[in-house]
Amino acid sequence: RYLKELRPTDIHDINAMVALCRTGPMESIPEYIRRKHNPRLIEYLDPRMEDILKESYGVITYQDDVLLIAIKLAGYSWLQADTLRKAMGKKIPAVMKAEREQLVAGFVKNGLSEEKAEKLWSLILPFAAYGFNKAHAASYGKVAYQTAYMKANFPAIYMASVLTAESGDVEQIGEIVAECTRMGITVLPPSVNESFTGFTVIKADASPSSPIDYRLKTVDYSGIRFGLTTIKNFGEGVAHSIIEERKRAGRFASLSDFLRRIKDRNLNKKSLEALVKSGALDEFGERGQMLANIDRILLYGKETAGAPQGASLFAAAGMESVTDITLTDAASASTSEKLAWEKELLGLYLSGHPLDKFRKLLAGREMNIKRVREELKEGMMAVVGGIVTEARPITTKGGEPMIFAKLADFTGGIEVVVFPRVFNEHKALFVPEQCIAIKGRISHRNGEVSLIAEQVKALA
Structure with a gap:
């Protein structure tokens, strides 16, 4: 200000x-x-x-x-x-x-x-x-000027760098992704055809393996991709194998092409599931169908890894040349399933958000969590809506149950302290993935801002 x-x-x-x-x-x-x-x-x-x-x-x-x-x-x-x-x-x-x-x-x-x-x-x-x-002051001022210049003139590159710097801090990553959205920068799930290890700037109409031209500005980029090593349960070695193969022979044309070309023995069932659930294979098929066929996909990969198209699978058995994999029909993954997988493997929601159906309602409120944390002083009252991302119950010295929860909206997250009286009245609402509105009092302690809950209701 x-x-x-x-x-x-x-x-x-x-x-x-x-x-x-x-x-x-x-x-x-x-x-x-x-x-x-x-x-x-x-x-x-x-x-x-x-x-x-x-x-x-x-x-x-x-x-x-x-x-x-x-x-x-x-x-x-x-x-x-x-x-x-x-x-x-x-x-x-x-x-x-x-x-x-x-x-x-x-x-x-x-x-x-x-x-x-x-x-x-x-x-x-x-x-x-x-x-x-x-x-x-001069040292900090210079850094502030440089970063402000980069954010204003090369926003996608700058925000990708900030995301990479904060890798590992899920809460910070969530807030930075929200800032990207406000800036008009699309943040996308990982992709075997576009992601590198860390967060990657995606250049419009260009190969993702080509070098970034730092003279280019916002209009020259289509967004930022999550990196392959940001996927939980996915090894760095496999990520490097995918990237090196893509550099060597170009983009993967299909799921079959990907499975044939990646020879890394660590591309096992766990890592394949992580790729599917995180959205890294979305351009090759639907997540629910691929997940239902994971054993078939794994077998195809083992049998064809390194084999050029047309090579014999089992010559002795008289089988025909390699063909593309065929997946059996299966139910598509629901939106809630996709969001849960993204939250599990990437630490946040990307393709949507459980609060999307309440977006207009939340936008109409005077306060959001980011403003509460940055603007409100000790003891001030606030009403915010969001989704419960964490709930940690404890017992007071008097033997009564209470809870420390985390509430998040599209702008960030905040700790919520729920003392016994309020918790006993609304305990069913303080479970992960529950969308609620809280009226509470601001507390500043040890440099952290929290909300002391006084009234709670489900968003509807």
Whole structure:
């Protein structure tokens, strides 16, 4: 929000926001923004401060500013200034009181009035909470600028990189996929014809094995594919075998072609089931039918691996040349089955979502889980809808049952704490895959946001 109001015009603005967006200095942000947009508001408590604060429109921004003010306006030596820095870092009241007396006395001795000396101390005091030094702010600011540039100009490539960096953290992956959806980037299940090991940018009208041209932007990409090694129960060795074979001889034309060309002995029943359930073989058939024929598929693979089309299977038996596999009829997998398999093997839903039928209802609500986590403060009330993804029952010291649950919507997830009274009234709703709405109170503890449930009902 502050960055939108600021509308940065150079790297110094970004560095300043990095430094000021912290407990204590944060109260200076509105003034920084006002002065940037209206230079006539810029003023200095003392003319000697202009050399120090000119870059930040007269607002004390960095820990360095405090040290230079102490040196220039209070007559501190660099050693004394470093002692002040350490005192601010430790935040010990008695030490800060002694530093205040010494600093204010120095200001007065060097020409400031008592009133201005006290005013200057009041501007410095917030940095005792958490002042940021300029070198750190510049480093973080540069990274922020670079990543923002990449996200704005090469969104698919950037988001694929973020997904790869967060591989293994299912909750983070879910939130990033939701962000991709908001950005208009399609995230697709893995594919034996398009996926590499990690998350892969899919280029429109080009072979997936060709190198990525980093000059290309959004319109040149059709989406991001999950990587083959992101599939649970699927070995890295088999994934490499698939990728190398695809590079060697091109895309797999059919299920039969895939089975004939992949000779890896680790392509067993478990790994084949993982490929089918995750959607990696979708272009070759329907998941339910392939799963019902898994033994037939496995046998065909063993008998034909490495055999060119037309080669003899069992010459001694007088059998004919290799033909494509024929699958027996079977019921198609239901949408709920597909979603459950994706959740099991990829950690989240991709081809759809159990909340899809409630999408319009949830979109019409004032709050979603992402906004609750980012915007609401301790004790505020919120109403959110979502699906229960996890439910962990415990027993209180008084012997009563309660539960810690995870609730997720299209924007992210949040922990829900359900105390005995509410749990006893609604225990049937706190089971995985149940879609519910919760009214509760926000709690911030150890840097985590949770929702204390007070009222619960099923979504309908």
